[in-house]
Structures are given as structure tokens and as C-alpha cells.
Amino acid sequence: MSLxxxxxxxxxxxxxxxxxxxxxxxxxxxxxxSAALWLVAAAAIGLIASLKMxxxxxxxxxxxxxxxxxxxAASNAFLFGFAAQAILGVTLWMLSRLxxxxxxxxxxxxxxxxxxxxxxxxxVGGILAGDSSGYEGFEFPGYAVPALLIAYTFIAxxxxxxxxxxxxxxxxxxxxxxxxxxxxxxxxxxxVHSLLLVDPVRGVAQAAINLWAVAVLREIWLGGSALAVIFxxxxxxxxxxxxxxxYALLGFWMLLILGGWTGLYEGAPLPLWMVKLGGFASLLMIxxxxxxxxNLHATANGQVxxxxxxxxxxxxxxxxxxxxxxxxxxxxxxxxxxxxQFTHYTAAVKHVAFYGxxxxxxxxxxxxxxxxxxxxxxxxxxxMKWHFTxxxxxxxxxALPLAVGGWKQGMGLLDxxxxxxxxxxxxxxxxxxxxxxxxxxxxxxxxxxxNLVRLLARRFCPCAALAAWVESNGGAR
Amino acid sequence: MNQAPLLVFGIFAALxxxxxxxxxxxxxxxxxxxxxxxxxxxxxxxSARSGLAQQGADVYRANNCAACHTQxxxxxxxxxxxxxxxxxxxxxxxxDSPVMLGSSRIGPDLANIGARQxxxxxxxxxxxxxxxxxxxxxxxxxxxxxxKGAIGAKPSPNALKLPPEEAQRFAGHEIVPKADALALVxxxxxxxxxxxxxxxxxxxxxxxxxxTLSAPTTNSPAKK
Numbered sequence: 001m002s003l004x005x006x007x008x009x010x011x012x013x014x015x016x017x018x019x020x021x022x023x024x025x026x027x028x029x030x031x032x033x034s035a036a037l038w039l040v041a042a043a044a045i046g047l048i049a050s051l052k053m054x055x056x057x058x059x060x061x062x063x064x065x066x067x068x069x070x071x072x073a074a075s076n077a078f079l080f081g082f083a084a085q086a087i088l089g090v091t092l093w094m095l096s097r098l099x100x101x102x103x104x105x106x107x108x109x110x111x112x113x114x115x116x117x118x119x120x121x122x123x124v125g126g127i128l129a130g131d132s133s134g135y136e137g138f139e140f141p142g143y144a145v146p147a148l149l150i151a152y153t154f155i156a157x158x159x160x161x162x163x164x165x166x167x168x169x170x171x172x173x174x175x176x177x178x179x180x181x182x183x184x185x186x187x188x189x190x191x192v193h194s195l196l197l198v199d200p201v202r203g204v205a206q207a208a209i210n211l212w213a214v215a216v217l218r219e220i221w222l223g224g225s226a227l228a229v230i231f232x233x234x235x236x237x238x239x240x241x242x243x244x245x246x247y248a249l250l251g252f253w254m255l256l257i258l259g260g261w262t263g264l265y266e267g268a269p270l271p272l273w274m275v276k277l278g279g280f281a282s283l284l285m286i287x288x289x290x291x292x293x294x295n296l297h298a299t300a301n302g303q304v305x306x307x308x309x310x311x312x313x314x315x316x317x318x319x320x321x322x323x324x325x326x327x328x329x330x331x332x333x334x335x336x337x338x339x340x341q342f343t344h345y346t347a348a349v350k351h352v353a354f355y356g357x358x359x360x361x362x363x364x365x366x367x368x369x370x371x372x373x374x375x376x377x378x379x380x381x382x383x384m385k386w387h388f389t390x391x392x393x394x395x396x397x398x399a400l401p402l403a404v405g406g407w408k409q410g411m412g413l414l415d416x417x418x419x420x421x422x423x424x425x426x427x428x429x430x431x432x433x434x435x436x437x438x439x440x441x442x443x444x445x446x447x448x449x450x451n452l453v454r455l456l457a458r459r460f461c462p463c464a465a466l467a468a469w470v471e472s473n474g475g476a477r
Numbered sequence: 478m479n480q481a482p483l484l485v486f487g488i489f490a491a492l493x494x495x496x497x498x499x500x501x502x503x504x505x506x507x508x509x510x511x512x513x514x515x516x517x518x519x520x521x522x523x524s525a526r527s528g529l530a531q532q533g534a535d536v537y538r539a540n541n542c543a544a545c546h547t548q549x550x551x552x553x554x555x556x557x558x559x560x561x562x563x564x565x566x567x568x569x570x571x572x573d574s575p576v577m578l579g580s581s582r583i584g585p586d587l588a589n590i591g592a593r594q595x596x597x598x599x600x601x602x603x604x605x606x607x608x609x610x611x612x613x614x615x616x617x618x619x620x621x622x623x624x625k626g627a628i629g630a631k632p633s634p635n636a637l638k639l640p641p642e643e644a645q646r647f648a649g650h651e652i653v654p655k656a657d658a659l660a661l662v663x664x665x666x667x668x669x670x671x672x673x674x675x676x677x678x679x680x681x682x683x684x685x686x687x688x689t690l691s692a693p694t695t696n697s698p699a700k701k
Contacts (some may be wrong), residue, residue, distance in 0.1 A: 056607075212499035260498075267549070416558040416559070459578065
């Protein structure tokens, strides 16, 4: 691995897009396809969890499908099945493209991706079998984690080597966010694994570590990756330069420094200074949020981003606005947490962040990148259009009712004379509506898989494979 | 930020600020907490769980009960609701691993369920079919923790004592908790964080005898 990028970069001309895409093809298409399949799995398991919220007597015979296990399985399948692989695919491709250099050791990355899928399968299966670690967001049993981290190392080393060998000297904001995300996940998971699972620390220090790791995943890993995609696609598709690199830098460093502190909440059984500092950091998140929003606003320069004509930009625009909304609402958390912390309101905000912001941004990236790798356009625009409609309606139909239900729950909890059971039941109707949202989301996810399968089948069906390979090496796009 | 090593170092430095604050420092500040002697009673608090209750914590973890139940009492309305005599603090959790604070209250807080509900049969019936003891409860049934069988020559001593109308439906049969159900109930009974601590004293009761810890007999909030 060459560390002397500066001297090299002047000597080596950037590789052509076609060369770069050819080097990324196998690992990135594999990562995206398996990410989409895990997305469907997570949505299906999540739908069961959603149904069980208002049908408590559904599927109660076996321990495997009890609500707690199903919920944890769905969220881990989403995080490590879908999110991780989508992020890694985007990282490999974007670091290569923006660095102007072919991907280093694509077969190592592919091998890592295969092992990753096996590890995630073991982890999700382990949760359903009752081996959950008991730490929120990191419920994979201890035996699944080493394989997970080794697989990640394979892929991450390819990404890092590619970055260090880049031939474009000037680095771009998307590269910073992706590199930060590349480090954030293993750092958080290694901390959780070593200090909570292998040799657990004592007492609430565990909770502090868990809250930190969850915040790092949410703000820096998921949020940062979403911003990387948005900062890449918005200027690119609008054909405008990024407004201001300095502001982008400012927003980036503020997110990195503040992100990990935002998981704390008022009244947690932790030292007061920790809670107060966490609340303060949450409020400060307004600044990186504002810097990002203003930078992109100035970049767009009056052109439409939310509801744009271009389908890919439409996904990215929805992701951007969901990101801004979720971050703004989360920054306000210290003000409302006394009433709303443990209600469906928190779940609603998390849903906007994970599904509205992160997932939609990743869909934009997948729809943008896959045709370039396959060397052929999407067979038909309609399924993409329907995916957007179903996914955006799905996000809103989950988040809005849950926010309303959570608000009602919170108001009820404030009054000690209201019976607790009654409070839980006031949220039932919103939860029923949110099940509808989960169904729409599942349908949208199936469309994504269908789109991918159709495109890949058309491109790589055995009879045409040889011809396709030759043609694509000639550089179709 | 065009220097790759500088960027990587910067990312490490920025991430390590919150890592130091929330991973390393809690360990320095709280890692050495030990059980303390309660001044009023002379008891050591907290005491380690019995083996059965510890197994029950495993059942609680395996089924992710923390998805719906918190184990943390915050100052204010939580106490007014009867979920605890005082707020919970770090001292309360030193024997828990994993610490399952929970983040959602679809069900009530359980930090003091062992003080609120001391009837084992109530807990078992509630796990078997929550709506038998808590009207229109949204909690799922955990009937996989029980076996149902015909009553033999010698009825099982552990069999659930069901409410009369439900018992009639099961005439000739008995519902017997498996080991996991008994362990889980032992764990729930062990959950109480109401010892007066220096950092979290019990709220002073105006001009009465020293506060005695009364244990309400139901899971429903204390009536005012």
C-alpha cells in the first residue's frame, strides 16, 4: 500500500470510470443484492413484530417468535444485513470513483462479503434461538461476532487500500464521511464485544457503553453514510459544484465529535455530568445540521431536490429531508425526554432516521450505482417509481401514527392517576396503522429485489454472459 | 483534508472524545462500586442474586423482555406512579450483567416489581395468560414456559392456581410451569431497588415514623 499519495497522484492519471466500475462489479453487486435480500427479511420479521404489538395472542406457541426476540432479530437484520452491506458497497464504489483508482483486491472484498452474510445469518438465527447478548442494537450472540469482525476487516482493508492509492489528490466530503463510517462501526462493535460480552464491565458502565455505541451507529455510521450519499448525488445529479468545502468540513467534524454523546437521556441512572453533557451535545447537533442543510441548499441553488423529476434524486431528496427532520427532532430530545423518552415517540423518531433518512439515501445510491456496474440501464422506470411511492408512504405511515401515539402515551404517563394498562391501550390504534406502513415498506423492499434481479438477469444471464463481459470491458458507460 | 493519514488520525481523535467520556470514564468513576451497608437497617445493599434468580435473568435476556419493560425509575412521575420509592442509581445495578435498563415502556417499569408484587402464583398466571390477571393487557402470552397435562394420581405441587372460571375450562388438566418460568419469577421477585442510599435517599415523609417499605399486593399503581 503506497502512502505517498501526493507524489503518485501527479504521476498517475486517474483511471477511467469503466476500469473502476469493472473492478468494483463483483463485490459491490454482491453486497447490494444481499443487502436488498436482508432488507426484505428484516421487513418481514419486523412486520411480525408490528402485528404482535396489537395482536398479543398471535404466534405465542413457540419461544422463537416471541415479541422481544422478533423485534431484536428484525433490527439486527436491518442494521447488519441491510445497512452494513449497503454502506460497504457504497464505500467501495465511491472511494474508487472519487479517488480515480480501481478497487484494490476486489476478490478479497467479495470473500469478506460472503463471510459477512454467513455471520449475520448466524447472528439473527442466534437471537431467535434465545442467544441474544441482551445489549440493545448489538444483540448478536458472542459466537457470531468474531466472524463478523474478520469479514469486515477484509472489506475495510480493500476500501482503505483503495483510498490510500487514490489518484485524485483533492478529497471530497463524501470520502470523509465514508471513512469515518468505515472506522465507526468496528470501533463501536469491538468496544461492545470486548467490554460487554467477553469481559463485561460492572454495573451501569455497561449501559453507558451501550448508549455510546448505539449513538455512534446512529449518528456517525448510518447518518454519516447517508450524508456521504446525499453530498455525492445532489451536486452530481443537479450538475452543480458543492457550494462550500469549508462548511462541509465544519459539519463533518462537529458530527464526529458530538455524535457519540447524543444517546443519553434525562433521568438515566448515570452520573449527572454525563447526562447533562449528553443533553448539551444533543442540542449542539443543531449546528452541524444547519451547516449541512445550508450547504446543500446553496448547492442546489433553487433547483428542486425534494420531489425532483429524476427518480434517484427523489430518493436522495426524501432521505435528506428525513435526515434533517430526524436530527432536528432528536436535538430537541432533552426538552421533551421527561415525558416522551420511553414511548412510541422515540420509536417514531428512530424510524424516520433509519428508514426515512438512511434507507432512502441508500436506495438512491443503489439505483445510481448498479446500472453503472452492470453496464445497462434499469429495464423499466416504473418499478423504481413504485418503490419510491411505497417506501415513502411506508415511512410516513409508521412514523406519524407512532409519534401521535407516543405523544398520547407520554401525556398519560405524566398523570399518575391514569391506569397504566389504559395508557398502553391508547396507543393501539396508531400501532395498527403503523402495521399498514410496515406492509407498504415490505412491498417496496420486494420491488427493490425484483428490480435488481431483473436487471442482473438481463445483464448476466448465462447465454449472454460472455458477450456481456466482453462488451462491458470495452466501457459501455 | 487531502492528506489521508491526517484525515484518518483526525477521525480517530474526534471519535475518541466521546469514547473516552462514555466508555473509559464511567469505568474510572463507577467501576469500583461495591455493596454498601445501609445505615438505617444495617443490611448490605445490593446483595447478589440467588442461583435461581440468576437463571431467571437469563430467561429475561433470551426473550428480550427489555423490549417492553424498563428497569429504571426516574425522579418525578415514575415515583408518583408507584414504580419505586426513589430514583434508581448506579449502585442498584452492580450485580446485573447484562444491565437491561430497557428503552421502551409498552409494559410497566420493573425496577421494583419484586416489592410491588410478591405473589409467585400471580406472576406465573400472568406469564401464562396476562389477561387473566391484568384486564385487556397488551402483553403476549408466554405459554411456552408451561406444560399442560392431565392431572394424574398426584397433582403437581407447582401447578398454577387459576381463577375459577379459567380453571373450569381446564377441568381435569393442570398447567405446570417449566424450570424457566420458575427461574424468571424468582428473578422478577429479586428486582427491587428501594434501599435508602446516601446518593438516593427515600423522599422524606413529613413528620411520621421512619418510612417503612410497604409492599402493595398488586402490580397496579399505588392508589393515592
